[in-house]
Amino acid sequence: MLPDYKTYFDHIYLGLREIKKNDTSGNCKKLIQFLEDHKTIINNWLRNYEFPSEEEEIMFFKFIKPQLTSKIIYYKIRQDIYLNLPKSQKAIYKYYDKLLDKNNQVPNKLRSFFRYMGNESTHRDQEYFLRKNNVSDINNQYHFIFSDERTTTKMDLFIATLIAREKIVRYLEARLNEIEQQCKLSKSISNLKWTGSKIEIIELIYAIHHLKVVNNGNTDIKEIASGMEKLFNLELNPYLYGTYQDIKKRKSGHTKFLDKLSDCLRTSIFNEEL
DSSP states (O other), X not given: OOSOHHHHHHHHHHHXXXXXXXOOSSOOHHHHHHHHHHHHHHHHHHTTOOOSSHHHHHHIIIIIHHXXXXXXXXXXXXXXXXXXXXXSHHHHHHHHHHHHHHHTSOOHHHHHXXXXXXXTOOTTHHHHHOGGGOOSSOOGGGTTTOOSTTSOOTTHHHHHXXXXXXXXXXXXXXHHHHHHHHHHHHHHHOOOOOOSOHHHHHHHHHHHHHXXXXXXXXXXXXXXXXXXXXXXXXXXGGGHHHHHHHHHTOSSOSOHHHHHHHHHHHHHHHHHHO
């Protein structure tokens, strides 16, 4: 039994902010688990709770509960995006763009209800947001959120869906904008393009790192690689450590590129002196 459900929902959102503040990894697993735990408590309360009036029940299922449900849907979608994220920046951009297009399209079955909510209509609220007027089947797409008709109404899940979709659209737009800004910054730094192999430049990066000739050695390999990526307009991060392990396993010499670089310079100097 919840003595004051409005205070309880405030407590949930405070806890949610704390988790988000302490975890910026992009993995939404903790957020989902936190919300699912509280969803269970709210469901147990709803199964035995009668609202004092129809007006309060409508208010709860039209405005209060959909906010919580939308966060569960939103973070489940975010987690799915996180788990299926491609490796290259170009592929990530296409992936986000495709998802944005998909989420910008309101499904046909939601369009009339979307207009109903957008126009702030109320004439069907009793049909939509009172449990006694529930239809027998709950939208199968979200059966994992609520399990019986004492905990939901005919349309509160649809409101949550619309809210979650709007948040996903804003999230994807922000990620696309970040990538576009990074590309602009990269292009403004250099017009150079590395035309050798990635294993060659990674060999060079590790040589520079171990020689400690950048920032007096007070920098890590990722920073040097990032600088090379911007200078030569390429992407190295997914290959950096694995390629270095391949270089270390070479049986015919660990520094093929550096040796070739040294030989080429010596030959050029010798020819110029003739």
